[in-house]
Amino acid sequence: MDKLKAVTFSYDDGVTQDIRLIEIFNKYGLKATFNLNSELLGLDGALEREGKTVSHIKNKKEDIKRIYQGHEIAVHTLTHPMLPELDEKEIIRQVEEDRKNLEELAGYPVVGMAYPGGGVNNNDYVAEVIKKHTKIQYARTTTSTHSFDLQDNLYRFNPTVYHHREWDKLFELGEKFINLKTEKKQVFYIWGHAYEFDIHDTWDKFEEFCKLISRKDDIFYGTNREVILNI
DSSP: OOOOOOEEEEEEOOOOOHHHHHHHHTTTTOEEEEEEEETTOOOOOOEETTTTTEEOOBBBBBGHHHHHHTEEEOOOOOOOOOOOOOOHHHHHHHEEEEEHHHHHHHSSOOEEEESSSSSSSSHHHHHHHHHSSOOOEEOOSOOOOOOOOOSSSSGGBBOEETTTTTTHHHOOOHHHHHHHOOSSEEEEEEEEEEGGGEEEEEEEEHHHHHHHHOOOOOOOEEHHHHHHHHO
């Protein structure tokens, strides 16, 4: 990564709304990583969020390579459990088998991961198990830093901001990052779930952000793997 500033996105669950999201990313030359549960692919479902029922249909296995072409596929475990509640053997199985399944679907090595579940979905023990016993090279948490500074622990890598819960902060940080003059490497990392744009129909709002942050000569736009493993 030659440029000092980088922007990357991360979206979880492999839902059909990812298709529309990817169209937006491609329109503005942005890159993202999509974290998938391989044993849940193709399942129908819905979620209750903020008094609204939103679709939570998972993309089909046979469509994965085509849908996510040009972006990164990463691990989200086989079945989305809370990893701190599992023993070492099951943590390894959930992560490694998901990784192997996704590699077969993607056709390239899968090295990244996002921890599944809300709340306390990771800890030092889980991170150490993944580091020692899997081929994962980085794992994202759900803890916002509101910072662009680099991080030492790639197995508990904290994002800058969660778009859905922190809309105002997203735009505030976006403007700050665009105007940032730096002599050290800085990363703006945004994460969420594509189905969240359906809750209050905030697709246009997010596209506005993508337009704002995109096509800046001093910013590198890459997948999590391209950014995190090359900073």
